[in-house]
Amino acid sequence: MKQSGKCPKCGSHEVIAGAKAIDRAHxxxxKDFTVATFRTPEAFIFKGEQKSPxxxxVCGSCGFVELYAQFPDRLKIPAA
Ligand SMILES: [Zn+2]
Structure with missing residues (x-):
């Protein structure tokens, strides 16, 4: 949807780009909704968290939502 500008579910071109995903926690x-990976998930404290907002x-016709990490490169785990 990001690349095509077309909803894969209903075919509408009424796509709202780059809407802010909000995490209300408790x-x-x-807060910005983020995704994270951990370089050393087994570590007790310093897990090496890598985050991206x-x-x-959003499809303006059927409401289908597609989520994208803004900085996918930040989430990659380097090979040990
Ligand atoms: Zn749609």
Whole structure:
């Protein structure tokens, strides 16, 4: 949908690009919705968290939502 500008579910071209995905956690605080990977998930404290905010592409016709990490390169785990 991001590349094609077309909804894969209903075929509409009424696509809303780059909507902000909001994570409300537990309360009124708004945080960017993020995805994360961990370089060393077995570590007790320093897990090496790597994060990217998430943007949403929304179909204005059927409401289908597609999520994209804004910085996918940040999430890659380097080979050991
Ligand atoms: Zn649609």
């Amino acid at each position: 309360g009124p605080t708004q 998430v943007s949403a592409w």
